[in-house]
Amino acid sequence: xxxxxxxxxxxxxxxxxxxxxxxxxxxxxxxxxxxxxxxxxxxxxxxxxxxxxxxxxxxxxxxxxxxxxxxxxxxxxxxxxxxxxxxxxxxxxxxxxxxxxxxxxxxxxxxxxxxxxxxxxxxxxxxxxxxxxxxxxxxxxxxxxxxxxxxxxxxxxxxxxxxxxxxxxxxxxxxxxxxxxxxxxxxxxxxxxxxxxxxxxxxxxxxxxxxxxxxxxxxxxxxxxxxxxxxxxxxxxxxxxxxxxxxxxxxxxxxxxxxxxxxxxxxxxxxxxxxxxxxxxxxxxxxxxxxxxxxxxxxxxxxxxxxxxxxxxxxxxxxxxxxxxxxxxxxxxxxxxxxxxxxxxxxxxxxxxxxxxxxxxxxxxxxxxxxxxxxxxxxxxxxxxxxxxxxxxxxxxxxxxxxxxxxxxxxxxxxxxxxxxxxxxxxxxxxxxxxxxxxxxxxxxxxxxxxxxxxxxxxxxxxxxxxxxxxxxxxxxxx
Amino acid sequence: xxxxxxxxxxxxxxxxxxxxxxxxxxxxxxxxxxxxxxxxxxxxxxxxxxxxxxxxxxxxxxxxxxxxxxxxxxxxxxxxxxxxxxxxxxxxxxxxxxxxxxxxxxxxxxxxxxxxxxxxxxxxxxxxxxxxxxxxxxxxxxxxxxxxxxxxxxxxxxxxxxxxxxxxxxxxxxxxxxxxxxxxxxxxxxxxxxxxxxxxxxxxxxxxxxxxxxxxxxxxxxxxxxxxxxxxxxxxxxxxxxxxxxxxxxxxxxxxxxxxxxxxxxxxxxxxxxxxxxxxxxxxxxxxxxxxxxxxxxxxxxxxxxxxxxxxxxxxxxxxxxxxxxxxxxxxxxxxxxxxxxxxxxxxxxxxxxxxxxxxxxxxxxxxxxxxxxxxxxxxxxxxxxxxxxxxxxxxxxxxxxxxxxxxxxxxxxxxxxxxxxxxxxxxxxxxxxxxxxxxxxxxxxxxxxxxxxxxxxxxxxxxxxxxxxxxxx
Numbered sequence: 019x020x021x022x023x024x025x026x027x028x029x030x031x032x033x034x035x036x037x038x039x040x041x042x043x044x045x046x047x048x049x050x051x052x053x054x055x056x057x058x059x060x061x062x063x064x065x066x067x068x069x070x071x072x073x074x075x076x077x078x079x080x081x082x083x084x085x086x087x088x089x090x091x092x093x094x095x096x097x098x099x100x101x102x103x104x105x106x107x108x109x110x111x112x113x114x115x116x117x118x119x120x121x122x123x124x125x126x127x128x129x130x131x132x133x134x135x136x137x138x139x140x141x142x143x144x145x146x147x148x149x150x151x152x153x154x155x156x157x158x159x160x161x162x163x164x165x166x167x168x169x170x171x172x173x174x175x176x177x178x179x180x181x182x183x184x185x186x187x188x189x190x191x192x193x194x195x196x197x198x199x200x201x202x203x204x205x206x207x208x209x210x211x212x213x214x215x216x217x218x219x220x221x222x223x224x225x226x227x228x229x230x231x232x233x234x235x236x237x238x239x240x241x242x243x244x245x246x247x248x249x250x251x252x253x254x255x256x257x258x259x260x261x262x263x264x265x266x267x268x269x270x271x272x273x274x275x276x277x278x279x280x281x282x283x284x285x286x287x288x289x290x291x292x293x294x295x296x297x298x299x300x301x302x303x304x305x306x307x308x309x310x311x312x313x314x315x316x317x318x319x320x321x322x323x324x325x326x327x328x329x330x331x332x333x334x335x336x337x338x339x340x341x342x343x344x345x346x347x348x349x350x351x352x353x354x355x356x357x358x359x360x361x362x363x364x365x366x367x368x369x370x371x372x373x374x375x376x377x378x379x380x381x382x383x384x385x386x387x388x389x390x391x392x393x394x395x396x397x398x399x400x401x402x403x404x405x406x407x408x409x410x411x412x413x414x415x416x417x418x419x420x421x422x423x424x425x426x427x428x429x430x431x432x433x434x435x436x437x438x439x440x441x442x443x444x445x446x447x448x449x450x451x452x453x454x455x456x457x458x459x460x461x462x463x464x465x466x467x468x469x470x471x472x473x474x475x476x477x478x479x480x481x482x483x484x485x486x487x488x489x490x491x492x493x494x495x496x497x
Numbered sequence: 498x499x500x501x502x503x504x505x506x507x508x509x510x511x512x513x514x515x516x517x518x519x520x521x522x523x524x525x526x527x528x529x530x531x532x533x534x535x536x537x538x539x540x541x542x543x544x545x546x547x548x549x550x551x552x553x554x555x556x557x558x559x560x561x562x563x564x565x566x567x568x569x570x571x572x573x574x575x576x577x578x579x580x581x582x583x584x585x586x587x588x589x590x591x592x593x594x595x596x597x598x599x600x601x602x603x604x605x606x607x608x609x610x611x612x613x614x615x616x617x618x619x620x621x622x623x624x625x626x627x628x629x630x631x632x633x634x635x636x637x638x639x640x641x642x643x644x645x646x647x648x649x650x651x652x653x654x655x656x657x658x659x660x661x662x663x664x665x666x667x668x669x670x671x672x673x674x675x676x677x678x679x680x681x682x683x684x685x686x687x688x689x690x691x692x693x694x695x696x697x698x699x700x701x702x703x704x705x706x707x708x709x710x711x712x713x714x715x716x717x718x719x720x721x722x723x724x725x726x727x728x729x730x731x732x733x734x735x736x737x738x739x740x741x742x743x744x745x746x747x748x749x750x751x752x753x754x755x756x757x758x759x760x761x762x763x764x765x766x767x768x769x770x771x772x773x774x775x776x777x778x779x780x781x782x783x784x785x786x787x788x789x790x791x792x793x794x795x796x797x798x799x800x801x802x803x804x805x806x807x808x809x810x811x812x813x814x815x816x817x818x819x820x821x822x823x824x825x826x827x828x829x830x831x832x833x834x835x836x837x838x839x840x841x842x843x844x845x846x847x848x849x850x851x852x853x854x855x856x857x858x859x860x861x862x863x864x865x866x867x868x869x870x871x872x873x874x875x876x877x878x879x880x881x882x883x884x885x886x887x888x889x890x891x892x893x894x895x896x897x898x899x900x901x902x903x904x905x906x907x908x909x910x911x912x913x914x915x916x917x918x919x920x921x922x923x924x925x926x927x928x929x930x931x932x933x934x935x936x937x938x939x940x941x942x943x944x945x946x947x948x949x950x951x952x953x954x955x956x957x958x959x960x961x962x963x964x965x966x967x968x969x970x971x
Contacts, residue, residue: 090542103541110535112542209542216767244544245769326767329576332585333539337635348580348633375576375762384764 022046023172023492026077026229033073033080040070040080040124047082047126050173058149058171060164061127062087063095068126077232079122084168084177087128088135089115089220090209098211099131099143102340102359112209113244114178114220114237121236126174129164133364135180135213136327137161138188141420142363150192151491152459156417159189162223166193169223172492176224176233182213183319184438186221187450187464192417194452194460194491196483197223198230198476201469202445203248205234206241214326217319217442225490227451227480231255234472250470258473259480264299266478268409268465269401272304273312274433278411283456288411291453291463294485295409300478302409307397313429314390315443316436321374321387328371334359395444399468406474407467410437412450416459438464447472449479452488460488499693499729501722502700503659504615504651505714506688509670510622510642510680511554517621517643518545518588529636537624537640539583544768547572551643552595553782554675555619556774558645559596561673561786562614566779567593569771572619576762580633581623583640589620591763603665604791605658607805612662613650620644645675651690651702656718659689663711668790672815687714691721693729700725701735705742705749717742720749793818801831810839816853817843823860833867841884857891866894873907873954874898906953909961912945915953916961919944920969930966938962 021029021038032038051064061084073080085091088098090108097103111119118125130143140148140163148163150156151171158167162179166189169177179186181199190197198221205220212218222233235256240249270292278285295302336342336355343354360368374383398408414434418424424431441448448466455461463482467475516523519536526532536543552570559566573591599614622642627634647666653659667681687708692700703725705717720742725735740749788796790812797808812818817838824834842863846853866887870880875898886897898904906912919941920927930937938959945958 090540096541098541106541108540108542110540110542208544211541212544215544243546245546325764329574329586329762329764332576332578333541333583335578335580335585337580338539338583339541349578352578372762375764377760377762380764 019493020046022050022082022175024175025226026081026175026224026232029081029175030073030077030079040073043080044068044070044082044124044126047124047174050171051084051127051168054151054168054171054173057154058151058167059146060084060129060148060168060171060173062097062099062130062143062145062164063128065094065125065127068124071122071124074122076121076236078118078236080124082124082126082174083118084127084129084165084174085115085118085125086131086135086162086165086177086179088131088180088211088213089128089178090211091115091125091128094125094128096128096211097144098134099145100133100360100364101144102334102355104144105341106339108209110209112220113206113241115209117237117239118178118233127168129162129168129177131163131165131185132161133361134211134327134331135161135182135185136323136364136367138184140164140167140189142361144361147420150417152194152417156419156459157192159192159417161185162189162197165223166190166195166197169193169195169225170491172490176222176229178220178222178237180210180213181219181221181442182217182323183436183442186219186223187438187441187448188413190223190450191412191452191462191464192460193223194455194462194488195223195225196227196230196452196479197221197450198234199441199448200234200238200472201250201447203244203246204238204250204253204447204470204472206239206244206247208241208243212326212330214323215330216326217323217439219442219445225492227449227476227483228256228259230449231259231476231480234476250472253470253473255473255476258477261477262299263478263481266300266407266474267405268295268300268302268407268478269305269405270302270409271312271437272306273309274410274437275304277430277434278414281414284411284415284461287454287456287461288463291409291482291486294482297485298481303405305401305405311390311393311397312437313432315394315439316432318387318390318394319436319439319442320370321383322391324367324371325374325384326371328368328375331368391443394440398440398444398446398466402468406471407465407478408440410464410466412438412453412462412464416456416461438466441466445469447475449475451479451483451486452490453486454488460491499695499700499726501654502651502692502694503653503655503718504690504702505649505653505659505662507647507663507666507682508686509645509647509676509682511551511619511645511676512680513548513551513554513643515548516641517548517551517619519641520546521641523642526638529634529638532638534641537583537637539585543584545572545588545766547769547772548643552619552772553778554673555595555617555643555645556779557673557782557786558647558670558675559594559599559617560779560783561669561789562596562599562601562617562647564596564599564614564617566596566774569593569773570595571771572766572769573763574766575620577759579623580635581626581640583624583637587621587623588766588769590618592765594618601662601665601669602791603658603661604794605661609791610658612658612665613652615648615650617645617647620646651692656715656722659718660711660715663687663714665791667711668815672787672789674785674787682711682714684709687711689714689717689721691718691725693722693725693735695729701737703735703737703749704739706739706752708742709744713742713744716744716747717749720747724749787815787819790815790818793822797831797835801825801835803831803835807835807839810843811835814853820853820860824863827861827864829860829864829867834863837863837866837884841881842888845888856888858888862887862894869894869898873905875903875905876955879903879905879951902950902952904952906949907957909957912949912953912957913961913965915945915948916941916958916965919948920965927966927969930969932963932967938966941966
């Protein structure tokens with residue numbers, strides 16, 4: 019087995035012992051990136067001139083990784099997978115990127131996302147669709163599509179992503195890997211191209227919970243450039259992973275899990291995970307939340323995220339930023355730049371966002387969406403007084419085929435496919451781990467906990483991961 | 498006649514160590530696009546950093562205007578597209594301004610009037626644009642500079658009241674030490690709303706934005722009153738609209754009517770968590786608010802008995818007023834201190850075009866100088882000489898008097914001796930002395946002064962001379 023396919027700690031040990039070099043790993047990762055590019059299209063940019071880096075005591079040192087293409091990377095093209103930024107080369111590093119650089123990472127590429135991180139399919143990036151390594155006729159999900167595909171394929175051991183509704187956790191589930199979205203403010207958002215600032219989170223993908231923990235320990239921390247970041251020196255990811263979880267309490271939301279019951283394979287998979295919980299001494303109970311509130315999650319998410327997105331992307335006018343298209347007046351320049359630069363899907367979101375923010379609609383649409391958000395967060399916070407977390411099926415199905423149509427107005431879709439946004443509403447730490455295979459495709463569960471209990475959430479996920487014993491795709495293929 | 502009602506908006510750039518939402522320098526420079534941070538240009542991935550000094554200064558002005566302060570400092574986004582707005586939105590305050598429902602007292606020809614403040618809020622300035630024939634240039638130095646916008650209620654009823662408020666507001670800003678006088682209302686910094694009404698009825702408001710000086714605010718008000726009066730006299734209705742003031746012609750032109758009003762799609766800025774405003778914080782800020790101009794003027798007139806004119810001269814510049822107050826605090830008589838400060842001292846400052854901070858004279862020196870005259874150590878004529886030396890060299894008056902040997906001879910016996918000496922030496926003239934001829938006594942005073950090198954107290958000298966001359970011819 020190539021060292022690149024091992025856990026971060028194993029790779030680190032091998033680097034330390036001289037069994038492999040940072041240069042070997044970098045070359046192998048670049049080779050794999052190129053080999054898979056035609057099939058998967060994970061990368062916007064593959065950094066062929068990526069250099070090995072010095073191996074220190076930091077577990078991440080010398081090891082290759084990939085960064086979602088909406089993180090500002092100094093001197094390296096960063097497109098947000100949008101035509102409007104197709105030539106944009108930032109002049110500063112995002113804080114998370116800088117912290118990884120300080121840790122000694124080797125960045126081998128920038129990964130494809132849904133345009134401007136808006137979308138959940140991985141099919142809307144300006145360089146084409148991203149495919150699922152388990153089955154290229156299926157999507158990997160988004161918006162952090164390329165990062166998920168790159169880790170699932172084994173190109174890199176870990177990758178950075180961002181998560182506004184479920185943009186890390188959804189594709190992680192479809193790709194049979196671990197996806198983590200921490201507490202809001204645990205990782206600085208400085209340098210992350212804003213989609214919806216109140217919902218945006220920086221997180222990561224890896225094959226194992228422990229690998230995620232190592233990455234998180236490196237990128238977290240208070241940042242003078244992000245006023246919403248906080249001091250998390252008392253949250254220790256790796257150190258907390260092996261703690262005993264006996265006596266921990268989890269709940270699942272009845273109204274959402276009920277939607278899974280008519281699909282026995284999925285329901286059984288979830289029940290199996292609950293059995294593992296019991297074996298670990300974790301108590302799991304069913305809790306009820308008003309369905310009207312739950313049905314409001316998706317529309318509220320759309321309202322809030324579109325509203326913030328239309329404002330956040332208003333710098334892309336061709337005046338300060340964005341590929342400028344000429345016109346006879348300044349207004350024409352801005353209109354032409356934005357019309358040609360954004361795809362129709364994005365323009366639609368901006369129009370929706372703008373409509374929602376209009377004076378006459380704010381009360382009914384924007385403020386009501388925020389009220390639902392508040393109701394959801396208050397209810398979860400109340401439940402978290404009793405429980406350490408909420409355990410849920412990550413999605414309602416395995417990764418869909420590209421031509422699958424989903425009924426977006428069905429309750430099943432509204433609830434099962436969108437409940438992960440609860441984590442963004444409340445800024446709750448939320449982890450997705452694979453829970454098995456259905457029809458040879460991975461399925462996953464998600465654990466979401468109260469804010470600033472990232473260490474406990476990862477601790478429980480780590481213990482469950484041992485029980486589940488899922489084999490990542492990249493190791494499967496090796497055998 | 499119609500009743501005029503005026504409401505004002507005034508912008509003021511605040512001084513601060515760095516810009517309001519970015520770490521770049523907030524200060525003047527000749528070099529365009531040199532005081533820049535990533536935030537000022539709206540780079541993808543930037544986040545605002547609220548400048549504590551800036552929002553505390555905004556709270557200070559709010560409190561100085563007797564406003565209600567919010568429980569938290571909170572910012573909103575105002576969304577619109579314009580080439581001078583790099584992010585495509587301006588961070589401002591809408592939900593919870595730093596101040597609401599305040600008032601400022603103004604003195605209109607001796608009558609005190611309360612001007613109601615609707616709100617005052619902190620926001621970021623835009624970049625500045627320079628337009629040329631076929632292109633425009635953008636200078637981002639001004640982008641993100643802290644800007645305080647104060648909005649009055651429509652409670653002013655004449656041009657004079659409006660201009661008096663603007664002047665009073667300017668002095669409040671300068672007295673609070675949060676900005677320079679030139680930063681208040683300049684460069685498109687004023688907005689005016691004017692309406693005319695017949696008794697009992699409400700008029701229609703016409704707004705004018707971006708007026709670049711107080712003088713032009715006055716011209717705009719004059720023009721609008723005239724224009725609207727003509728409309729009403731013709732029996733027509735005034736349109737609710739926004740007009741542009743042309744400072745070359747002094748006229749106003751229609752820009753857009755009410756239906757075209759821009760919807761700024763405000764929402765709370767998500768990247769700046771609400772900052773708690775505590776009582777301790779407010780107390781700390783309150784301590785730094787000085788007594789304001791009008792209150793000082795009233796104090797000088799009522800407590801010190803100074804004339805209105807002198808009081809106004811003293812409070813015009815806060816530092817001069819502070820200087821004067823310190824003289825009084827050190828024990829100087831207010832009227833005498835006022836004479837020195839408004840006379841010799843400010844004369845010197847004006848002549849040399851310098852500020853009171855630039856001269857070495859300290860308030861305690863003025864007090865000493867007054868004392869030296871009061872206890873007759875020096876004459877008031879000598880005091881002027883001492884003052885000149887003091888302001889040039891920064892020496893204390895006592896030292897100067899000693900160095901120059903200026904001590905007046907006030908001892909009767911000593912003056913008497915000199916007088917007798919002079920009479921003896923000028924026996925002939927003494928004998929011809931005639932009290933009717935004043936020029937003769939002046940001659941003897943001159944002789945005494947010559948002998949004492951000017952140190953003899955003139956009044957005493959005169960007194961003794963009269964006595965001795967009267968005796969001399971008996």
